[in-house]
Amino acid sequence: xxxxxxxxxxxxxxIIFIIIxxxxxxxxxxxxxxxxxxxxxxxxxxxxxxxxxxxxxxxVKKTIPIDFKMITALGLLIAVLTGVGAFVFGANFLTHxxxxxxxxxxxxxxxxxxxxxxIGVYLVVIGVTLTIIFSIGEDQK
Amino acid sequence: MNNLIIAPLLIPLLTGVILLFLxxxxxxxxxxxxxxGLAIIATSGVLLGDVLTNGVGSxxxxxxxxxxxxxxxxxxxxxxxxLFSSIILVATTLFTxxxxxxxxxxxxxxxxxxxxLTGIIGAFLTGDLFNLFVFFEVLxxxxxxxxVLGGTKTQLGESIKYVLVNVISSALFVTAVAxxxxxxxxxxxxxxxxxxAEIGQPGLVTVVALLFLIVFGMKAAIFPLYFWLPGSYSAPxxxxxxxxxxxxxxxxxYAIYRVFxxxxxxxxEITHQIIGILATITMIVGVIGAVAxxxxxxxxxxxxxxxxxFILLGLSSFNEDGLFGGIFYxxxxxxxxxxxxxxxxxxxxxxxxxxxxxxxxxxxxYPLLGWSFLVAALSLAGVPPLSGFFGKLALxxxxxxAEQYVFVGVLLLSSLLVLYSVMRIFFLVILGEDRxxxxxxxxxxxxxxxxxxxxxxxxxxxGMGAEFVYPYVADATFTLLNPEIYIEAVLxx
Numbered sequence: 001x002x003x004x005x006x007x008x009x010x011x012x013x014x015i016i017f018i019i020i021x022x023x024x025x026x027x028x029x030x031x032x033x034x035x036x037x038x039x040x041x042x043x044x045x046x047x048x049x050x051x052x053x054x055x056x057x058x059x060v061k062k063t064i065p066i067d068f069k070m071i072t073a074l075g076l077l078i079a080v081l082t083g084v085g086a087f088v089f090g091a092n093f094l095t096h097x098x099x100x101x102x103x104x105x106x107x108x109x110x111x112x113x114x115x116x117x118x119i120g121v122y123l124v125v126i127g128v129t130l131t132i133i134f135s136i137g138e139d140q141k
Numbered sequence: 142m143n144n145l146i147i148a149p150l151l152i153p154l155l156t157g158v159i160l161l162f163l164x165x166x167x168x169x170x171x172x173x174x175x176x177x178g179l180a181i182i183a184t185s186g187v188l189l190g191d192v193l194t195n196g197v198g199s200x201x202x203x204x205x206x207x208x209x210x211x212x213x214x215x216x217x218x219x220x221x222x223x224l225f226s227s228i229i230l231v232a233t234t235l236f237t238x239x240x241x242x243x244x245x246x247x248x249x250x251x252x253x254x255x256x257x258l259t260g261i262i263g264a265f266l267t268g269d270l271f272n273l274f275v276f277f278e279v280l281x282x283x284x285x286x287x288x289v290l291g292g293t294k295t296q297l298g299e300s301i302k303y304v305l306v307n308v309i310s311s312a313l314f315v316t317a318v319a320x321x322x323x324x325x326x327x328x329x330x331x332x333x334x335x336x337x338a339e340i341g342q343p344g345l346v347t348v349v350a351l352l353f354l355i356v357f358g359m360k361a362a363i364f365p366l367y368f369w370l371p372g373s374y375s376a377p378x379x380x381x382x383x384x385x386x387x388x389x390x391x392x393x394x395y396a397i398y399r400v401f402x403x404x405x406x407x408x409x410e411i412t413h414q415i416i417g418i419l420a421t422i423t424m425i426v427g428v429i430g431a432v433a434x435x436x437x438x439x440x441x442x443x444x445x446x447x448x449x450x451f452i453l454l455g456l457s458s459f460n461e462d463g464l465f466g467g468i469f470y471x472x473x474x475x476x477x478x479x480x481x482x483x484x485x486x487x488x489x490x491x492x493x494x495x496x497x498x499x500x501x502x503x504x505x506x507y508p509l510l511g512w513s514f515l516v517a518a519l520s521l522a523g524v525p526p527l528s529g530f531f532g533k534l535a536l537x538x539x540x541x542x543a544e545q546y547v548f549v550g551v552l553l554l555s556s557l558l559v560l561y562s563v564m565r566i567f568f569l570v571i572l573g574e575d576r577x578x579x580x581x582x583x584x585x586x587x588x589x590x591x592x593x594x595x596x597x598x599x600x601x602x603x604g605m606g607a608e609f610v611y612p613y614v615a616d617a618t619f620t621l622l623n624p625e626i627y628i629e630a631v632l633x634x
Contacts, residue, residue, distance in 0.1 A: 073161035080155055093147050094203040 005054070012054035019047040027122055031110070037118035041125025048130055057137050068134065072127030079120025082113060145191065146200040146215045148184040149223045149262050152177050153230075157255030167243070170251040174234045177255060181227035181262070189220045193616055197630035199268065207268070207631050208329035214268035214631055217617035218468060222265045222395055225472050228599060229387040229479045230258055232592040236380045236483050239588035240490070245291050245378070253290070254384065257283035264392050268631055270321070270328045273396065274314050277360070281307050284389060287381050288373060299376035306369040310359035317352040324349070331631035334403050334624050342407035350405035350412050354397065354419075361393025363453060364422040367446050371430065374445065375438035375495075379486025382438070386445050387479030394452050394471060401456060402464075402621040403628075409459050417457030421548050424450030424555040431562035435497045437485050437570070440562050444481075444521065447559055448474045454548055455536050463539025465618045469610070470532030473600060477521050477529065480596035481563075484514050487589035488570060493578050497566060501573030510590050511571045516597050518567055520604070522560030528604035 020043075027040025052060045086095040098112035156177035163169045192198055192215055200213040233254070241250065260280025267273050285307075289300040322328055324346060325336045337346055355366065362370040370390070374382050397416070405412055427447025431440050452474065455467020487510055492500035504511030516527070523529035533556060540549035603610055620626050 069164075070162070073158055076158045076161070080151070080158060084151065084155075087144060092201055092204045093144070093151070096203065 008054050012050055016047045016051055019050065020044055023047065027118065028115075030118060031112055031114065037121030038125055041122040042129060044122070045126050045129035045133075048126075049133055052134070052137065057134055060134070068127045068130040070127075072124050072131065075120045075123025075125075075127055077120075078123065079117055082116040082120065085113075085116075143198055143200055145184060145188050146198050146213050146266065147202075149181045149188070149227070150213070150259065150266060152180050152184065153255045153258040153262065157252045157259060160252040160255060161249070164247070164249065167246050170246070171234070171238060174251045174255065175231065178227050178231035178234055181258075182224060182231065185220055185224040185227060188215055189217070189224060189613060192217050192220055193613060197620060197626055199631045199633075208327050208332035211272050212268040212329065212331075212631055213266045214330075214627065215266060216620045216627060216630075217613050218395070218398070218621065219265040221468070221472060221613055221617060222391070222475075223262050225475045226258060226261050226265070226388055228596070229384065229475060230254065232479060232483070232596050233380050233384050233387075235592040235595070236383070236486070236589060240380050240483075240486060241378060242291075248290060249286075250290060253283050253286050256280075257287065257384070257388075261388050261392055265395060268330050270318055270330060270333065274311070274318060277314065277392070277396075278311060280389070280392065281311070284385065287384070288377050290381070291378065293376075296376045299373045302369050303373040306359065310356050310366075313352065313359075314356045317349055317356055320349045320352065321346075329631070330399070330403050331628040334628055335632070337404060338407070342405065346405065347408055347411055350401070351415065353400050353405070354412070354416065357393045357396040357400065358419065359393075361390050361397060361449050361453075362423075362446055363419050363449055364426050367423065367426065367449075370446060371439060371442045374442045375436075379482055379489065382442075383479045383482035383486065386441070386482050387475045390445060390449055391471060391475055394449060397453065398456055398464075398467070398621065403624045406459075406624065413457050413459050416453055417545060417548055420450045420453035420457055421551045422450075423447070423453070424551055426450075428555045428558035428562070432558055437489065437495045437497060437566060440566060441478075441481055441485055444559060444562065445478055447555055448478065450555070451533070451536065451552060454545075454552060455539060457548065458536075458539040458543035458545055460539050460542050461618055461622060462535045462542055464621050465614055466532050466535030466537070466539055468532075468614050468617050468621075469535060469607075470529070472610075472614070473520070473528040473532050473603065476596045476600045476603075477517055480513075480517050480593040480600070481521065483589070483593040483596070484510065484517060485566075487586055487593070488514075490589060491577060491586060492570070497569045500576050500578065501570055502575035502577060503571045505575055506577065507586055507590070509594070510586065511567075513590060513594055513597055514571055515567055516601070517593070518560070518563035520597070520600055521563055523556055524560075526604055528600040528607075530604060531607045 023040045023043030026035035026043060027037060030036030048060060048064065083094040086093060096112060096114045098110055100108050101111050103109045156173055160170050160173060198215040201207065202211045202213065257280050260276045260283060263276035263279060264273055267276055285300065285304050288303055289296050318328065325333055327333055327336060359366040374385050401412060401416065424447050427443050427450055430443030431447060434440050452467050452471045455463040455470065488503060489495055491503060491507065494500060520527035520529045523533040536552060537549050540552065
């Protein structure tokens, strides 16, 4: 029988957004400050794990109806394709570049193609972590 | 553009990723795996011709100059090995069409094999020591998953041992790389070679060299680090064993060849002598195992160990003939070992047992299978017109030139015992009176024999057309003996 953990559930509903926003911040900061795809992905995964702890795995599956194995595959595909993309510009595999762009709201921003590769890493880390945790967790049934 | 060098690495990686999306579509997986194998054969074939005419090629990842970035280096040895690995991929993929249960195919067999090949090809092509470690891990991770795929009791037991041994050897690898980095400050192999040549390989570097020998020896299964191999290679289904026997130990051997010809070649009287002694004992241990057992898998697995000894002997004699023989035998061994494991897989599918004395008379019902096995067995032992002969001949010449008479004597005697061990299978299981279980029918075996026939035909052509293969292997030998060619190609200004 589950105890009535209303405090945990309410707190989770708030905290989870803070964790995800922080993880995305860390993910984007990776180029100039400590952070990056790996740690950002782990934190995002941690947010989902918290959701799984406060509710249960079925709730998480209902909230995020995605196969995490596909997320891993998608991340790998993105990472490889950013490397292959360099061929289009006649450069070697994994050649990266950056430039400054004027973006609305953000002003002058440095955008690097390394970010695209990092999105791949981010997705792979989320996919792998959650696949591991949820496939172990499911065996309890 | 020389993007050709990275193509053999990218093809299996991309295919593997795409196959992850196609989990439910087994037919698409089969077709794509096959296409990937053929594409790697084509690109590495073109690359091989390119290396022979234009010399060693190097490719800077991300456009960073070595030694600061990672380089891929394509010399004849690595490209030959890439070519032969992809041939084995094609043959084993063909075998899986009928020779692997649907359960395993459903659980990512094909993507795992593609990732395994990514790791193997990456390890062959890389010119950076830490990158070599990473590719070793890529191939090991895939092999962990492949060895346990299916989850039978023996597989679980053996995979624990296999994972444990490889985790330890990987930790040692990192330690060895750390020692070397702290001494030289670089990880690029060409740069390492130059710096060690400058300081003349002092004793401490030799110690690190031996640490590398332990690390790669554990992957390549030399004595006394082979103990994990007999169990783990006989646990998974035949097609996975064939991939392992054809490719995995060979990556360790390649790494030993590479490291001890490019980086640590200044004190061969210590390092190469030790390799020679270990290789000799490996041969002895291998043939003892091969002769001792009555189990088909065990006999083949110990032949893998003996083969490792043969190949490393070429490195130990460290002259043109020895290295030529080692490389030629390595290429031959990859194909023949894969073919033998596939043939034995087919035999086990008929007899339903791995024991030698429980069934016999296969040749009456399956002549193609029987005669293929005979050809494979004779080729393994090195009977003249077949591919095993030229490698061993050159190995023996190299051994005599280096005055390693004891090693050569053991090599000859081991060849005899290797022949005895496989001919025993031929006489007891394939010939003999008709004692097959009732369940066998000729339809189920058809698709299982053709892949091995394909490999045997190639290996036969390699033996008959040794003259055609000769320039490639000779070029590989030349590069190994003259590391400045390699260094020049990587660090060209």
